[in-house]
Amino acid sequence: MRIAVSAYPPSNGTPVPADQLAAPFGAGRGGRLEESGAGLVQPTDWRRHGATALRYRWWILGLAALGTLGGTAAGRLLPPRYQVQATIWIQSSEPRGGTSRGPIGANQLFESYAWGELLKSYVVLDEVARERRLYLAPQHGWAGAFAGFTVSDTYRPGRYRVVVDGTGRNFRLAGAGGEGLQEGAIGDSVGAALGFRWVPTAAVLPAGSDLTFTVRPLRDAARQLGNALTVTMDQGGNFLRVGLTGADPAHTAATVNAVAQRSVAVGAELKRAKLNQLGKLLDEQRQSARENLQRAESALEQLQVTVGPDLGAAPVPPGGGPPLGTLLGPKLEQEQLRRDRDAIEQVLVQMRDSGGSPDGLAFIGAVQRSPDVSQALRELTTKQAERRALASKYTDDHPAVQRLIGEIELLERGTVPTLAQSLIDELTARERVLAPQVAAADRDLRRIPQRAIEEARRRRDVDLATNLYTSVQQRYDEARLAEASSVADVRILDAAVPPQESLGNSTLRFIVLGLAAGLGLGLVGAVVGDRLDPRMRYPEQVTRQMGLPILGVLPHVKDRGAGPNDEHVIHVIEAMRSVRLSLIHFYGGNGPVVVTVTSPGIGDGKSFLSANLALACAEAGQPTLLIDGDARRGGLHRALRRPRKPGLTDCLAGAAPLEGVTQTTMYPCLDFIGAGSRFRDSPELLGSPAMVELLERVRSQYRVVLVDSPPLGSGVDPYTLGTLTGNLLLVLRTGTTNLALARTKLTVLDHLPIRLLGVVLNDVRPGGMYRYYSYLSGYATTNEREGYAVAGRQARGVL
Incomplete structure (x- = not known):
């Protein structure tokens, strides 16, 4: 909804097009302003709050x-409530670049932060909930009867009721809906078909007992326990503190200790499983290394059987010269480098094309001699063993398993291929370095028997296979030793103790x-x-939301009958002077000021403003006429103590002349025309040519003509009078006026030749958002001595 605001400049009475006016308070051209929130983000108004x-x-x-x-x-x-706490010590993990040949079992199972996740995992909490019977909630006062209550692996959760008859010999077990589930004698197993293991005696279930208990799902009890636990870790990652708050200090301490003990046990079990899986992986590598060694030895043995025994370990070429080892070394090394490079490239191609495993790199001699690639492969083997160990306890959706899967994926697809490609580049560079040496020894090598060269090559293959097998065998033995002597990475440092004082x-x-x-x-x-309050309370609602200027603010008056020396009356009089000044200068032009005064609803104070504003204009020496245009229920005659009729409607109906309805008042320069007699067709009279003629006549006689009209919500009367006068002054009362009603009624003005001059706020309480609209005390006007007064003026209050 848009509200049009036009204005006349104070220099003359010629209207200015609305699109040439500067709109107040950030409005658009033509004085129009969208409603609050229409594309504008308003900052927080702390004063309003x-x-x-x-x-x-x-x-x-x-x-x-x-x-x-x-x-x-x-x-x-x-x-x-009591709070208990236990402390778990965590073994520090070794740096990545640390010892790589020591016992694999010495490495930490998890990073420090992962132990908190393990402690809150269901493999720990489910067992604690079962051990501490957290799934059971007996009726208050009957906890002793459930001292031996447990459940099997599968049971039926729910709410149950046990009733013992008057003889104390028989019982009845019922469900939540009252349906019978079991009947039996005291001493029999209760709820065996439901998965319960409970054999209460007559001592705990006397005659006439009637009790209820709830058995929750084990996972729900574990989830509640996990939510109640507080797990914190120091900055160094060496101490894990587990806390729990409860009403029973002994039970709470026992629960915390059970959680700590179960987490340590699961950690030790997982570490043993990790070492076992690592041993299996190393055993597979050991078998492959043994087969590789056997193939190399068989090849050497076959050569010796085929061509006969070697004539010497280091024969000398004919004609003298360097021994065979010196000549053959660079060539054999070059060939070995080429074979290793080809093997590495083949493994990388398989990994890239078919998603193969990088395990084949471990049997290549160049890879064994490369510290970076060997360390990456050992780390990959360790991660794979950890994943296999965790797979026995968790699914692939568990965070610890997901983290390991990500780390393995990074090693297989990122770290290992990158390091292997770097190794290929190093091997290629080494081949280029050896090329001149091999070319220089080719002449002497041609004179050496081919059998000697082939035998030297195969002996070299045997040596490399032997070294690989020895290395893998050593790691396998270390892994088995670590599995046999493994210790947990965590241990309980401080057990929880039941506190004596509450929180x-x-x-x-x-x-x-x-x-x-x-x-x-x-x-x-x-x-x-x-x-959500629809009422007008703040000046920003008028200036920002409605886009209208505020011509004045009238303070709250406690007693309208108080004399002229009352502080509130003095403030009202001063406010009326301010409204008078703003109205006259905002109206503009040299002609008389003719304005219709109205408000959105009843009780907003339009008649109060009309009477006192007319009086303020009259006291300024301006001939003023106040017309009560509310022909339906006007009451200005009571404020001025003048008769209501004959009045405006009588004059418009032709029953009385204008001079006969115009009344003088007790205030100089102020005349008054009452509402007149009540007519059913008074709205038609207000829009008749007689009303136009009346306004034309009074324009030439008075400087200020104020027409008090009915509220906008009463009917067409205020719009009719506003059209005749051409100007409208709106009165809004803080805490009373409905802004939605006001905006709705003002939309009609967009289609009528009415200039909305502005708004006067009525009944404003001092302080708050309006504290800057109030007047300073001690500046009231007084007569310096008795008899000092302007001629024809008298002290007055408010009407």
């Missing part, structure tokens, strides 16, 4: 008091929480209520 809190202060204080009482009651009625002063804590909750609820409710 403060005024809202002040207005709803009693509600806020009441809610704060209610919250305090609630906190006091909670602190007295709720049982005390501080719980009553005071509940009181503070209740007070804070009450205050917060009161403040939030006040802000929400203010946002």
Whole structure:
């Protein structure tokens, strides 16, 4: 919705097109302003929130008091809470570049932060919930009867009721709906078909007993325990603190200790499984290395059988010269480098094309001699063993397993291929370095028997295969030794102990929480209520949302009958002078000021403004005429103490002349025309040619003509009078006027030749958002001595 605001410049009475006016307070051209929130992000108005809190202060204080009482009651009625804590020591992990040939079992199973996730995993919590019977919730006062209650691996959760007959010999087990589930004699197993293991005696279930108990799913009990646990770790990652708060200190301490013990046991079990899987992987590599060694030895043996025994370990070529080892070394090394490079490239191609494993790299001599690639492969083997170990306890969706899968994927697809490609580049560079040496020895090598060269090559293959097998065998032995002598990476440093004192002063804590909750609820409710309040309360609602200027602000008057020396009356009179000044200069032009005064609804104070503004204009020496245009229920005659009829409607109906309805008042320069007799067709009279003629006649006689009209919501009368006068002054009352109604009624002005001059705010209380609209005390006007006064003027109050 848009509200049109036009204006006349103060220099003359010629209207200016609306699209050439500078709109107030950020409005668009033509003085139009969109409603609040239409594409504009308004900053938080803390002054408005403060005024809202002040207005709803009693509600806020009441809610704060209610919250305090609630906190006091909670602190007295709720049982005390006890907090227990256990500390778990975590072995520090070794750096990545540390010892790679030591026992694999010495490495840590998890990173430090992962132990907290393990502690809250269901493999730990499910067992603790079963051990501590956290799934059981007996009726208050009957905990002793369930001392031996346990459940099987599969049971039926629910709410149950046990009733013992008057003889104390028989019992009946029923479900939540009252359906019978079992009947038997005391001493029999109760709920065996439901998965319960409970054999209560007559001592714990006397005659006439009637009790209920709830058995929850084990996973729900474990989930609740995990949510209640507080797990923190120091910055170094060496100490894991497990805390729990409960009403029973002994039970809470036992639960925390059970969680700590179960997490340590699971950690040790997982580490043993990891070492076992690592041993299996190394055993597979050991078998492959043994087969590789056997193939190399068989090839050498076959050569010796085929061509006969070697004539010497280091024969000398004919004609003298370097021994065979010196000549053959570079060539054999070059060939070995080429074979290793080809083997590495083949493995990389298989990994890239078919997603193969990089395990084949471990049997290549160049890879064994490369510290970076060997370390990466050992780390990959360790991660794969850890994943296999965790797979026995967790699914692939568990965070620890997901983390290992990501690390293995990074090693297989990122780290190992990158390091292997770097190794290929190094081997290629080494081949280029050896090429000149091999070329220089080719002449002497041609004179050496080919059998000697081939035998030297195969002996070299045997040596490399032997070294590989020895290395893998050593790692395999170390892994088995580590599995046999493994110790857990974590251990309980401080067990939980039942405390003797509860958590501080719980009553005071509940009181503070209740007070804070009450205050917060009161403040939030006040802000929400203010946002939903349809009534006008703040000047920004007029200037920003409606796009209208404020011509004046009228303060609240406690007693309208008070004399001229009353402070509130003095402020009202001063405010009327301000409205008079703003109206005359905003109206503009040299002709008389003819304005219709109206408001959106009843009780906004339009008649109060009309009477006192007319009086203010008259006191300024301007001939003023006040017309009561509210022909339906006008009451200005009572404020001026003049008769209502004959009045305006009588003149318009031809029953009385204008001179006969124009009344003088007790105030100089102020004349008055009452509403006149009540007519059913008074709206037609207000729009008749007689009304036009009346306004034309009074324009030539008075400088100010104020027409008090009915409210905008009453009918067409205010629009008719506004069209005749051409100007409209709107009165809004803080805390009373409905802004939605005002905006709706003002949309009609877009289609009528009416200039909306501005708004006068009525009944404004001092302080808050309007504190800057008030007037300073001590500046009231007084007569210096008795008899000092302007001729024809007298002290007055408000009408």
